[in-house]
Amino acid sequence: MTATLEDAIGKQTHTGLLGRLMTHQVFWVFLAAVLGSIALTLLTDTFATERNLFNVTRNFAFIGIVAIGMTAVIITGGIDLSVGSVVVLSAMICGMSMASGMSIFLAIPLALGGALAVGLINGLLIAVIGIPPFVVTLGMLSVARSIAMVLSQNKMVFEFGPDQAKLLWLGGGSTFGIPNPLLVLIVLALVT
Incomplete structure (x- = not known):
């Protein structure tokens, strides 16, 4: 039996909040921003300063x-x-x-x-x-x-x-x- 793409997508189930979140592009962009912010905070002395956050905002x-x-x-x-x-x-x-x-x-x-x-x-x-x-x-x-x-x-x-x-x-x-x-x-x- 040959399955179509629609059949495969229809059979996928995403249980739980995290499973549903992972299907959205916004989640991955947010995750990348959070991980990037954490990395920059740990690697530099100037990223998480009030002045820099003011300028970024x-x-x-x-x-x-x-x-x-x-x-x-x-x-x-x-x-x-x-x-x-x-x-x-x-x-x-x-x-x-x-x-x-x-x-x-x-x-x-x-x-x-x-x-x-x-x-x-x-x-x-x-x-x-x-x-x-x-x-x-x-x-x-x-x-x-x-x-x-x-x-x-x-x-x-x-x-x-x-x-x-x-x-x-x-x-x-x-x-x-x-x-x-x-x-x-x-x-x-x-x-x-």
Whole structure:
């Protein structure tokens, strides 16, 4: 008698909580993260420090913020390859505006407006003209990155004008010991 793959899968039984957990990819990723953390804690003096965990949490929050927006795109069956370049472009708009003396309270809305304009262009090209999202966002990836390079003259921006301390607090500071970007991530996750 020849058994099919479906028959073999159907006959498999996973008894107990651990057996069921082991069938999920998330379990293995979590296990790898835990084992990696234990190894790094034992092998280095700096991994399990408060400062490093603060930095890891803060840096993860930026990725999480972008992932919240990308979740909506992916759920609707879309794709956006330009998101990283648009983040860089909006950061460059904010940084260059503040470096020229603009208030952070004007520079942030200007940067968000720039990102919104790029999203609007992408949306029009996809929804109205009918160009496939992969093609549009791949092209916009290069366009947004190029505009950011032109704005900055391909140089790093280190000075952010009179509101530099506010910008550094917003992106690198903390409130009650919790990294500010993590608080933003939590608020966005609750709102969406």
